[in-house]
Amino acid sequence: MTIAVTRQGESVSKTSHPHAPFPGDAAPGSVPGGGVPDGGVPDGTVRYLRIGDLELESGALLPDVILGYETWGTLNADRSNAVLIEHALTGDTHVTRGASEEPGWWEQLAGPGAPVDTDRYFVVSINILGGCYGSTGPSTPAPDGKPWGSRFPLVTLRDTTEAEARLADALGIRSWFAVLGGSLGGARALEWAVSYPDRVRRCAVISVGTSSTAEQIAFAQAQTLAIRQDPNFNGGDYYGGPEPEAGLALARRIAHITYRSAAELDGRFGRNAQDSEAPLEAGSLAGRGRYQVESYLDHQGNKLVRRFDANSYIAITEALMSHDISRGRGPLAEALAPATAEFLVAAVDSDRLYFPAQSHALAAALPGDVAVHTIEAPIGHDGFLTEIGQLNSQLRRYFFG
Numbered sequence: 001m002t003i004a005v006t007r008q009g010e011s012v013s014k015t016s017h018p019h020a021p022f023p024g025d026a027a028p029g030s031v032p033g034g035g036v037p038d039g040g041v042p043d044g045t046v047r048y049l050r051i052g053d054l055e056l057e058s059g060a061l062l063p064d065v066i067l068g069y070e071t072w073g074t075l076n077a078d079r080s081n082a083v084l085i086e087h088a089l090t091g092d093t094h095v096t097r098g099a100s101e102e103p104g105w106w107e108q109l110a111g112p113g114a115p116v117d118t119d120r121y122f123v124v125s126i127n128i129l130g131g132c133y134g135s136t137g138p139s140t141p142a143p144d145g146k147p148w149g150s151r152f153p154l155v156t157l158r159d160t161t162e163a164e165a166r167l168a169d170a171l172g173i174r175s176w177f178a179v180l181g182g183s184l185g186g187a188r189a190l191e192w193a194v195s196y197p198d199r200v201r202r203c204a205v206i207s208v209g210t211s212s213t214a215e216q217i218a219f220a221q222a223q224t225l226a227i228r229q230d231p232n233f234n235g236g237d238y239y240g241g242p243e244p245e246a247g248l249a250l251a252r253r254i255a256h257i258t259y260r261s262a263a264e265l266d267g268r269f270g271r272n273a274q275d276s277e278a279p280l281e282a283g284s285l286a287g288r289g290r291y292q293v294e295s296y297l298d299h300q301g302n303k304l305v306r307r308f309d310a311n312s313y314i315a316i317t318e319a320l321m322s323h324d325i326s327r328g329r330g331p332l333a334e335a336l337a338p339a340t341a342e343f344l345v346a347a348v349d350s351d352r353l354y355f356p357a358q359s360h361a362l363a364a365a366l367p368g369d370v371a372v373h374t375i376e377a378p379i380g381h382d383g384f385l386t387e388i389g390q391l392n393s394q395l396r397r398y399f400f401g
Contacts, residue, residue, distance in 0.1 A: 042098060042099030043070075043071065043072040043098030043099055043118070044070055044072060044094060044096065044097055044099055044100060044102070044104070045070060045099060046068050046069070046070055046093060046094075046133070046134050047068070047069060047071075048066050048067070048068050048069075048134055049066065049067055049069065049167055049170055050064065050065070050066050051065050051066070051067060051166040051167060051170070052064070052065065052166070053065065054129075054159065054162065054163055056153055056154070056155060056156070056159045057156045057158055057159055058153060058154050058156075060153040060154075062129075062136065062153060062155070064136075064143070065129065065135075065136045065163060066134075066135060066136050066140070067126055067127065067129070067134070067135045067136070067163060067164070067167050068093060068126070068127040068131075068133055068134015068135045069093055069124060069126040069127065069134070069167060070093040070094060070095070070098070070124070070125050071122065071123065071124050071125075072095075072096065072098055072110070072111075072118040072122075072123040073118040073119065073120070073121055073122045073123055075122040075172070075173070076122070079172050079173055079174060080175075080177060081120065081121045081122050081177055082121070082122045082123075082124060082168075082171070082173045082176055082177055083110075083121045083122065083124070083176065083177050083178045083179075083180070084123075084124050084125070084126070084164070084168075084176050084178070084179045084180070084192070085106065085109070085110060085116070085123060085124070085125045085179075085180050085181065085185070086125070086126075086128075086179065086180070086181030086184075086185035086186070086188040086189050086192075087105070087125060087127070087128065087181070087184075087185050088181070088182060088183040088184045088185045088385075089183065089184045089255075089313075089316055089317065089320065090252075090304060090308055090313070090316075091105060091185070092105070092131075092133040093125040093126065093127050093133060093134065094125075095107075095109075095110050095123065095125045096109075096110040096114070096118065096123075097111070105385065106385065106388060108388045108389040108392070109180070109388050109389075109391075109395075110123055114392075115391075115392050115395040115396050115399075115400050116178075116395075116400060120400075121177065121400075124168075126164050126167060128160050128184075128188070128316055128319070129155050129159060129163045129319075130152070130155050130160070130312060130315035130316050130319060131312050131315075131316060132308060132309035132312040137152065137309070137311070137312050137315060138152040138236065138309065138311030138312055138314075138315055139239065139309045139311060139312065146239075147237075147239040149235075149236045149237040149238070149239060149311065150235045150236030150237050152236075152311065152315060154318060154319075154322075155315065155319050156319055156322035157187055157188060157319055157320070157322055158191060158195060158322075159319075160188065160191075160319060161188065161191045161192055161195050161196070162195070164188075164192070165195075165196055165199070168199070174199065175198065175200065175201055176192070176199060176200050176201065176202075177201055177202065178200075178202035178203065178204065178399050178400075179192045179193065179200050179202070179203050179204070179341075180203070180204035180206070181204070181205070181206065182206035182207045182208070182384035182385065182388070183206075183207050183208055183353075183354065183381065183384060184208070184316070184319075184320050184323075185206075186204075186205040186206045186207060186208035186384075187205075187208045187212075187320065187323045189203050189204065189205055190203065190205045190208070190210070190325055190362075191323075191325065193339045193341045193343075194325055194329075194335065194336060194338060194339050197338045197340045197341070198340070200339075200340075200341045201341055201342065202341055202342045202343075202344070202398075202399050203339070203341040203342070203343050203344070204343075204344040204345075204346070204395070204399065205343065205345050205346075205359075205362065206345075206346045206347075206375075206384050206388075206391075207346070207347060207348050207351055207354050207359070207375075207381060207383075207384035208323075208354050208358070209354055209355075209358025209359065209361060209362055210324070210325045210326065210332060210336075210358070210361065210362050210365065211324035211325060211327075212320055212321050212322075212323045212324065213358075216320075216321075216353065216354070217321050219254065219258055219353070220317050220318075220320065220321050221321075222251075222254050223251035223252075223254050223255055223313070223317060224251070224313075224314045224318065226247045226248075226250040226251040226254060227244055227247035227248055227250075227251050227310045227313060227314055228247070229247060230244035230245075230246050230248075230250075230310075231244075232244045232245070232247075233247060233310070236311055236314075238310075243310060244310045245310075247310065248301070248304060248305050248308065248310040248313060249298075249301030249302055249304065249305050250301065251301075251310075251313060252300055252301040252303075252304040252305075253297040253298075253300065253301045256297060256300045256301075257297070258352065258353040258380075258381065259353060259380055259381045259382045260379060260380040260381070260382060261350040261351075261352060261378060261379060261380035262352070263350065263378050264350075264378055264379045264380055265293055267378070268292075268293075268296075269291065269292040269293040269296060270292075271291060272291065272292045273289060273290070273291060273292065274289065274290045274291060274292045274294065274295040276289075277289025277290050277295075279291050332361075332365045333365045336365050336366050336367065337367060339366065339367060340367075342398065342399070343363070343366050343368075343370045344373065344391075344394060344395065344398055344399060345359050345362055345363045345366075345370055345371070345372050345373070346359065346372065346373040346374070346375055346384075346391055346394075347359035347360070347372055347373075347374060347375065348374075348375045348377050348380065348381060348383035348384055348387070349374050349376050349377065350378055350379065350380050350383065351380060351381045351383070351384075352380060352381065353380075353381040354381060356374070359372050360372050373391060373394050375387050375388070375390050375391065376390065377390075
């Protein structure tokens, strides 16, 4: 991913590092004090924008908030063609390739000629508040110049939506042609449609329900505790020293089990041993070899450690725990009633994290007659990423035709 950086008035480009701090003199890609970025930055380049202080739902004040984001395409004269694509838990802003050939994570959905055609639409993706891909988060500097670490406040999805609305204001986007997302991204999209009903004309909510259930919160707590109990966590203030890599990798293992179906794991790995390792032929417990599925989970954990910040994992996971579209808004149907967007709701048939029943409950509570489209994928929850192409015809027909 390429980052456009303004550092002491000098423009440079570099490859992004997951938790590298942003420059302190001016938000890269913006004017000092927070302004609209110039149009000379190539598509698919991370830019930064200062949006000011943000009062959070908790009552805490998060000062001088910066959001990292990427754009593709051109905003038209009446600013009516803007599409917001929201990333999921450990995602980033690189939805599709732009000036570079670095692939994006949802290229079946967005790009030249795709349903969200970047030759027709101005596509925006924003790193969630609390993240580690450009937005203010635990690893970025607090006012005293030190990383926020353990001092970073709890942010909710409503907080992140308010922050994103300020970025939309800065870009001159009064309303979104569409807001789309899957999993956490779907929750973010839904929050947009309810918090700012006059600013969302179409909304696609994929593989998520109206709230995080008790079971989903339980899975999430196991993940955050895995990180917090790592000896290197140091209460969240580990920057400059050993990082809680084992805890973050364990959190990812727990999460990844929920992202894949039992049939997927059985079909791929069964009870097979990993290469020459022998799970049943060890002289001691410490010397036991691994099953293939264990090696697979080790690989997933180690991959995430190389690109993600542990505190951001906690912050974003707890933001997802906060997801409850009806909180403080009355019964579910009443809470959703202000939404005026056209909705597309979809679920993965084998999802065991966000069950299809949750998508059906959302559709039933939305105003009007909203169908639930099914993504058929034996893989499980991650089918919202790998099989999003199954929704191409529906997206073209209902949203982008």
